[in-house]
Amino acid sequence: MAKKQAKPAVRQEMHGVERLGLRVSGMINHPIAQERRWVKIHRLDTDGDREWDEVMGLLAETDGIDMTFNDDESVTLKWEASAEEDRPIEVFEPVEEPAPF
Template identity: 55%
Template structure:
């Protein structure tokens, strides 16, 4: 098994912070930059986050970034339900 790159490790750490139950409930998380985070990796992750729709980024003086997002709208939930219904239809059509 290959070792993860520093960018992959940072991406996994930020993803885990965003997906934590507390962050999901509050719809916000404070991401701290660690001394071991490479400048290029940090910029890459911040650029990727900046491209995300519905995500507000506030850069703090200490180098951390506050990420905040809105709750899913009714339209988002409808899309999820349509996907679930579509999956159920495909399961019902299975020939076995």
């Protein structure tokens, strides 16, 4: 019985902008950053000028985000709580029913 050989998976290269965008998105969406409503993004040696400028430009165009460019080439992002986050948390309290027996 001949074994079927699996086709080699096609690996798609991720562009620098996509890689940086995913890294920044992960930092923004991190639970600690969400709780504090700020994050400091450090520029890595692998982040090209074009990629960095494009991602920072997209962030600058986003409503509700304050950007501070720091002396160490990092960027601090701050944002306010959204209306959904301001809503009081609804707590479900089950009603105890007497046992049927």
